[in-house]
Amino acid sequence: MHNRVRTADGRQLMVERFGDPRGRPVFLLHGTPGSRLGPAPRGMVLYQRRIQIIAYDRPGYGDSDRLRGRSVADAVQDVATIADALGLERFAVAGRSGGAPHALACAALLPERVTRTAALVGLAPWDADGLDWFDGMTASNVREYTTASADPEELAARLTPRAAAIGKDPGRLLEELRIELTDNDRMIVADAGLRSMLLRNFREGLRNSADGWIDDALALCSPWGFEPADIRCPVMIWHGEQDVFSPVGHSRWLAERIPGATATIDPAAAHFAALRALPEILTWLLRDLPDPPEQHQRPA
Template sequence: MSFGKEANLTLSDGRAIDYLDAGDPSGRPIFFQPGSPNTRIMGKLWHPAALVAGVRLISVSRPGYGGSTAIRHQPMLSTVGRDLAELATLLGLDEYAVIGSSGGGPYAVAAAAIDSLRVRAVGVVAGTGPWRELADPSSEPEERAVLALLDRGDLAGARAGMRHLVENVWQADLRRLDGEARLNAWLGDDPLAADEAYRAIMADALSAIVEGTEGVIFDGLAHGAGWDIDLQAVHAPVLLWYGGADESCPVTYGRWYAEQITRANLVVFSEEDHLAVGDSHRPEVLAAVLEAWQ
């Protein structure tokens, strides 16, 4: 089955940006920011629903993921928002919407804050929030220690510390395995783990993640640093979907977005966890974003 067209373009600063142009080529354009760690490949999971909905789904690899050039300066949410705006210009888009899932959620909102005249609607599906502010202060002590270096202006130290966490803590078991064993370890208790088409997409995504750590480092630092976007500048409607049983990106994050953004609407699936929210509602998410399009 074809899942769209793999492509890349060169941004004005010379960096490459890697993306998957999926769904209906003649449909309304919606950019997709995948979770963390993940690449444009995750747009393949949205392709069938996008076709049915008449949506041109453009799934983007952030800096350091896939074929998108890594950056060495301090990772910021606004960097991705500006990249998306420039990509929209290169593609000749006068207006567009953005959906962000899990770790991609903040970047979808960043795009709306930065390109407020063209972004018509935003969807955040179980999206990460400013966790250092909202989570228990005793949580994630190693990551907090790394981010404290960034607070003090030690970017090199923070990057080195985040690389250590990625390679020796978060991905340590994956790096010791290969083939099906690695894929099974990554999928864990994912209810779709037995589906062969799903496994093929996830195996492709996993290869891109484990081959390089720059994208994960970017996300870890950008998510944990002080957010450099003005949520009051978001004028488009923002639709939020969260799971009541989600421990990775709890409803607390959704409520925070809803309090900060004027035109936000929060939907809570009381019994669903992180994977269920992300995997079970693609058609309704696309339909709702299209309906909210201004």
């Protein structure tokens, strides 16, 4: 079920709800690049567990209007606006890859509404003290973030034609990544169902422009607008030690600085293994959300 939500400044956000519309709510913030149609647990699983997943296209992706110069922290007001439109007072938030810092922003800046937060295969702040930000990162990502930091116009010139090509043939992105994928990632991406979800995700996110991709990269290597150390709600950090897209050192840095954070590092996993870890992480996220009222009939 999709909804169009208007922000206070007049932008449109495209929102998708999966699973039980009366279930316990979890915002799922997509990766970079990505869209609201990114991989998520199957609807049957969500109904059985009485969960609703709320996903939305970050500004510039899919059918969400661009917000030029947005920071990571700007996602917080968009999430709050969507929650208000859907009548949700309290909710959990999970973010994967480029969505993970945006999920942590919600934890830091919406403490009265966010019950728990999970950050899967995420990144640390660009100015993280004591972290070699590029250590263990694949060459293509090093190049992308270095360019974003030094020459935003050059980043846009590179990503615009690339996004147009991927929007028409999203398999191109997986082919581009293939030479950099670890064995663990190759095995996961080879699954036909998961591959289909990834291709749909990339096609939708880049269907209209590269703006979301460009703005994500710029936001991730600029000041985030909050301090991870200020987070007070329970946080789960999950990472695969073999990850070459978001190196595991980023999650270790975050886990040391977020008070009381729980860190799970899988020594055999890489980047895309986060998709398989999500159902278990949902169980952890839901612990502080009240059970929904009993339903005697599944909604049509």
